[in-house]
Amino acid sequence: MSTSEDPGKEAQDQGQHSRPTARASPLSEVFGPVVTGPYPLSPADPSRLGARTPVHSRDRCEGSGECVRVCPTEAITVEGRGEEVTFQLDYGRCIFCRRCVDVCPTGALTASPQFELATLQRDDLRLMHSRKREVAPSPPPSQLWEETRQRVSRLFGGSLAVREVDAGSCNGCEVEVSALTWPAYDSERLGIHFVASPRHADALLVTGPVTANMRLALEKTYRATPAPKFVLAVGACGISGGPFRGSPEILGGVGSVVPVQVFVPGCPPRPEALLYGFWLALGKLEQKLHRKGLEVPAGASRGGRPSSGETPKSGPEHGSTDAP
Amino acid sequence: MISPPTSVPPTTAEPTVEERDERKWVQAHSTTPPTREGTRGVWKVEVPPSQWHISQIQLSQLLHHRLSTLWAEIVPAGTTRLHGLWLGKGPCAGVLVSTELLEGEARVTTLLPHVPSALYFEREVREMFGVEFAEAPDTRPLLLHLSHPAPPFRAPASPNPQDPVSYTFLPTEGEGLYEIPVGPVHAGIIEPGQFRFQVLGEQILNLEVRLGFTHKGTERLFENRTPAQGLPLAESVSGDSSVAGAMAYLEAVEPVLGIRPSEGTQRARGLLLEAERVAFLLGDVSGISMDVGYAAGAAQANVLRQEAYSWLESLTGSRLGRSTLSVGGLYRPLPARALEGLSLRARALSDATRELLEHLDERSSVVDRIHDTGQISREVARNLALVGPVARASGIDGDVRRDRPYGPYREVDVRVALRSAGDVEARLQVKGAEILEACRLVEKFLDGGALDVPRSPETSDPLASGEGMGIVEAPRGELVVAVRLGKDSRVLRVHFRDPSYLNWPAIEYAVRGNIVPDFPLCNKSLNLSYSGFDR
Structure with a gap:
């Protein structure tokens, strides 16, 4: 039901890699609104997203520890106070309930609609505010x-x-x-x-x-x-x-x-x-x-299998691969 | 101000025959003076262990009450208390039968075969509390698949269980008979459970369901929490209907704490509960449509479902309405921007749903698959004490919102859809009608007055203790939560009886005589919660 006011304009401006999608389709000009959401072809409209993700501002935190007290999953730890405060929030435990945001006395915790939170390492989900979080920024x-x-x-x-x-x-x-x-x-x-x-x-x-x-x-x-x-x-x-x-x-x-x-x-x-x-x-x-020195065919044709054995799809292999 | 939820409604009229009979029975059977405190007006009756089964068989056979839930708790000194909740017709009709079993004497007589719906309850209480049910026909484990050194509620700190317990599916034999084992990992994006079909040709002779795979020990996790700390768990018993789970829990907890939510709060809760119902039931329309092979109908239902989830998201920040209901109110007020125009959107969604339902009804390829499929007779529905839309599609007229109005539903009339055919078609029709009704209720709550929500207190009385009970109509049907709070208002025991707990056996009946390919269809039309059952 989400209608799009700018059907695919942005996508079409992206150049050669873009390809018409339901949203970008000119069909919508004739048949009315398209129900498929924009993401990830274009950014999700933040005004349509619920703000659930607690975000911490280091500058405002005074280490009251109120957030720790109300967190239902022990996702937050706070050590020290004032200038010396170390704040840690584990998005891997967080249930995004925003109780911490509700009780933060200094407004250091706010709720954001950001959702691109996934990580490759468990540890990267621990936002620690005495060191900068070493995560590559999400691409557009x-x-x-x-x-x-x-x-x-x-x-x-x-x-x-x-x-x-x-x-x-x-x-x-x-x-x-x-x-x-x-x-x-x-x-x-x-x-x-x-x-x-x-x-x-x-x-x-x-x-x-x-x-x-x-x-x-x-x-x-x-x-x-x-x-x-x-x-x-x-x-x-x-x-x-x-x-x-x-x-x-x-x-x-x-x-x-x-x-x-x-x-x-x-x-x-x-x-x-x-x-x-x-x-x-x-x-x-x-x-x-x-x-591993394997070339991934860069311009592999859409829908075609890679020509050689670069991506071996062998028979069942028992659990030994891909250790994180 | 809304009247206190635990109080008995003022008796304006003469008591009915049923009420008189119930009162007479209660007075004759309770060993202590019967009360109606903390049980939503249901009589509390204490019986000796020897009378446990007799008294409840009488409630079934003489008063025609139905078993709503049965649970146990450990009270200090190792004593086990057993409770059986029996509900009748009428806003307060019902009896809570309790008995006390001293340590070493944890033994009563089974309610089977007189009360068929007692089977799962007794198996669970047996494995969790070590209570023996003499003459029980089935003592196989239910939720525990691995051996525990002691019944979990008696051994609070047991380590991760390791060794599998033995479990045998009911055996079958005969020429040409074969079995189809299914699960626990299923083919769709659904929860895990095991099905064992016994089949002759294409026809299902028998189905046995084994559950427990998602058992998380949730009820024990509530222990020692404050009521507010229990809310995330209440929302995660069956996460696809988490607003209803929170509501049932709060209905149980708030009266104990002496909290009466404001009318604005209740309307706001009502709005969320009905929005959740719309989203949930549209999922069933989609599922049924998909499983008859009509993908276009499923897609359209999911378009509408997305709309309902977007209501919840704009109202609460969470697509599933999570972390919104709080003890005494809501964690944050519903944003004005989200409320604006919602009435019109509810009307539009209702119209679009009606159109979709009519469209499905006109498709002979759809109707041919759902008509007469997966029948559950009224008699079976009554014997199994089924609840919710599934029961209503088999002619059982009951809806907690109308019959025992609570919270927001004291202000509105709920029109209950009823069918008698008991097949997939009837369930689709009932669920469809309930979507339209829920949309109407959304409008009602929006028009009913301010949705102002005072910032809620954690608790009005930090030392309140006692027992409470919540009975609500979740999207799947009657959901019961019983709680006991200790001296410092911390949770001693929470019992969650999901509607699916009663409805799961229905699938074993629904598929009998049907062909194997219709199983998914029967399954979707019942939409049973695994997690709600397993907890």
Whole structure:
């Protein structure tokens, strides 16, 4: 239902890499508003996004510790006061409830609509404000769009098959993951689609804190997925156990059972955040090939498989690859 | 001011025959003076352990009450208390039967086979609390798949469980019979669970469901938290209906703390609850459409669903309405910008939904698949004590919003959709009608007066203690939360009975005699929560 006032103008201005999409389609001129959202072809409209992400301003923080007191998942630590304060916020534990923002006496914590929070390292989700967070800035969305499509094309022949594994989630993440298939997000624009079996999947998207009862099933699903493969740990639960941390019935995150390439925080992460996570994962995979001295065919034709064995899609390989 | 939720409504009329019978029964059976404190007006009856099963079988057979939930708690000195909540018709009709089992004497007689819906409850209480149900026909584990050194509620600090417990699916044998094992990892983007089909040709003879895969020990995690600290967990019992989960929990907690949310707060909550219902039920329309192979209908339903989630996002910042309801109010007021024009959008969404439903109804390829498919008879629905739209599609007339008005629903009339066919088509029709009704309620709450929300107190009385109960109509049906707060208002015990807990057995009945390819369709039309069941 989200209508677009500037159907694809920006996208068309991007030059040769751009390609008409539902949003950019001139069909909308005739048939009315297009329901597919702009991201990642162009930036998501921040006025339409809920501001849920706590953002910390170092200058304003006086170390009251109020945020620590109300945080339901122990995502925040504050040491020292005044000038000496060290503030740490773990987006891997955060459930984006904004209680910390509500109680911050100095306005150091504010709620932002930013959602491109996924990281390749668990540690990078820990925002620490006595040292600068060493994370490369996100590229402009149009680049993200083009790179995702190119990488899917080069590495996976134009189609990235994803198997969703719920390892004990509350089912909130499932709403957002399945939303990727709705017209509003339409992840197939990027070649990302969900498949029914791990046997022909390229990636596993895992939600939930990994319950003791799901451990074996997750391990088996991972082993059943042929290499090359990568795993996205999705949501506060998938990264750290989220609100269920401390329960003896959970293992506390996907990384404790299978190797994880990308961590996508959120409770749940919005569909755009998942798309961002895929971009990140594909980039890492490409880098890895570069490091191994393998050439990724730069201009691989869209939808065509790479010609040689650069991206070996061999038979099932048992869990040894891709350690983070 | 809204009347206190725990109080009994003023008796303006003479008590009905049913009320008199209930009162008579209560007085005859309770070993202590019966009260109605902290239970939404439901009678509290204390019985000796020897009367546990007899008294409840009577409630079922004499008073025609239905088992709503059954749970246990450990009270100091290792004593176990068992509770069975039996609800009747009428805003306060019902009896909470409780009994106390001393340590070493944790044994009562099963309610089966007289009360079929007691099966899962008893299996859970047995494994979690070590209570034995004499003569129980099925003592297999339910939620625990790995061995625990002691029942979890009796051993607070047990390490991660390791070894699998033995579990046998009901055996079948016969010529030409074969089994299809499914799960726990399913083909769709859904939750995990195991299904074992016994099939002859294409026809399903029997289905057995094994759940528990998403068991997170949620109820135990509530312990020792303040009521406010419990909210993120309440929202994560079944995360696709987290506003309803929070509401049920708050309905239980707030009266104990002596908090009465303002009318503006309640209207604001009502608005969010109905917006969530719209988004949720459109998902069912989409799912049914998809599973009959009509992708265009599914896509359109998801377009509409996105609209409903965008309401929640603009109202609360969260697409699922998370972290919004607070003890006593809302964490932050609903932004004026989000409220502006929402009425018109609700009307437009309602019209578009009606159009989609009519469109589906005109597609013979759709109707052919859903008509007569996955039937649940009224008798089965009653015996299993089904709730929510699933029950209403089988002719069981009940909706907590109308029958036991709470919070925002004291102000509005809720029109309840009812069908009798009990098939997928009837469930689609009921759910469709409920979307339209929820859109109407969204408009009602928007027009009903100010949605002002005072910044809520954490608690009005930091030392309040006692027990409370919340009974609400979640998108899936009746959701019950029982809480006990200790001396410093910290949670001693929370019991969450998701609507799916009662509705899960329905799928085993719905698929019988159907062909295997119709299973996903039956499944979608019931839309059962795994996490709500497993917790």
